[in-house]
Amino acid sequence: AQTVTQSQPEMSVQEAETVTLSCTYDTSENNYYLFWYKQPPSRQMILVIRQEAYKQQNATENRFSVNFQKAAKSFSLKISDSQLGDTAMYFCAFRGSAGGTSYGKLTFGQGTILTVHP
Amino acid sequence: DAGVTQSPTHLIKTRGQQVTLRCSPISGHKSVSWYQQVLGQGPQFIFQYYEKEERGRGNFPDRFSARQFPNYSSELNVNALLLGDSALYLCASSKGQGVGAEAFFGQGTRLTVV
Numbered sequence: 001a002q003t004v005t006q007s008q009p010e011m012s013v014q015e016a017e018t019v020t021l022s023c024t025y026d027t028s029e030n031n032y033y034l035f036w037y038k039q040p041p042s043r044q045m046i047l048v049i050r051q052e053a054y055k056q057q058n059a060t061e062n063r064f065s066v067n068f069q070k071a072a073k074s075f076s077l078k079i080s081d082s083q084l085g086d087t088a089m090y091f092c093a094f095r096g097s098a099g100g101t102s103y104g105k106l107t108f109g110q111g112t113i114l115t116v117h118p
Numbered sequence: 119d120a121g122v123t124q125s126p127t128h129l130i131k132t133r134g135q136q137v138t139l140r141c142s143p144i145s146g147h148k149s150v151s152w153y154q155q156v157l158g159q160g161p162q163f164i165f166q167y168y169e170k171e172e173r174g175r176g177n178f179p180d181r182f183s184a185r186q187f188p189n190y191s192s193e194l195n196v197n198a199l200l201l202g203d204s205a206l207y208l209c210a211s212s213k214g215q216g217v218g219a220e221a222f223f224g225q226g227t228r229l230t231v232v
Contacts, residue, residue: 004160033218043206044121045161045223052218091160097217103174104151104215108160 002027002094006109013082014117020067021077021112023092031097034068034075035106040088048090051075082116089113120144122211122224130230131199139194139227143211149173150192151221152184153208161208167192168215196229204231 003026013019025034036048051059051068058066063083067076079086092109096102123142131137143150149168153161166174167186181197190211196203206228210221 031217037223042225044225045208045210045221047220047222050218050220093160095217102163104149104166104168104212105163105174105176106151106153106161106210106221107163110160111158 002029002096002107004092004094004107004109006092006112008112009110010113010115012115012117013079015082015084017082018078018080019082019114021079021090021092021114023075023077023109025073025075025092025094027073027094027096029096029098033095034066035093035095036064036066036075036077037091037093037108038086038088039091039111045091049077079114084116084118087114087116122209122222124207124209124224124227126227127225128228128230130232132232133199133201135199136195136197137199137229139196139207139209139229141192141194141209141211141224143190143192143209144213144222147211147213147222148190149212149215149219150186150190151210151212152192152194153210154178155206155208155226157205164194173215199231201231204229 035050094107151166152164155161163176165184170186186192206226209224212219
């Protein structure tokens with residue numbers, strides 16, 4: 001079974017600075033995707049960025065980038081030029097290609113609460 | 119376009135009762151998934167439906183059931199409610215069912231069991 005671990009329950013950063021959120025995962029699959037989702041106090045989960053396991057190049061979306069270390073099974077999220085609107089709970093998630101009862105399943109980590117201070 | 123809509127937003131039920139939660143996916147999305155998020159934790163996968171058929175099921179008891187209708191909307195039913203069923207229930211829709219498909223989430227239904 002896949003597991004996703006986020007070891008930082010809470011993080012804080014000053015506005016305009018850079019912060020990195022950590023995530024590790026465990027799987028025996030070769031074909032999978034990793035995701036970072038943001039959940040603000042409004043509760044709606046929003047996709048921040050995703051990474052395909054077969055792609056060596058790290059994904060980037062504007063101020064958000066990942067450091068994907070496949071051998072180490074590590075998938076960290078870097079937020080540059082942090083903004084007040086980045087304050088939210090961030091979840092790392094895994095989806096594999098295995099079928100059966102796990103079909104379509106996103107496996108989430110425990111989350112990291114990020115607070116951006118003015 | 120409207121996003122994923124869930125109803126009701128909040129719900130209070132008594133132990134032993136039954137509850138039905140509803141989800142309307144984004145237009146054109148044929149895949150709907152349900153997740154349970156206990157306060158302070160990550161969401162846990164309950165079900166995935168694609169083209170009106172159950173395609174995936176998480177580790178939840180048989181008290182949990184779901185279905186998807188011809189218009190791709192979905193209902194999640196929970197029978198014989200327990201206090202531990204109190205949680206935020208999230209619905210997500212996807213256009214396809216590929217491994218990398220983006221899941222679009224609704225704002226959830228907050229269920230409180232007393």
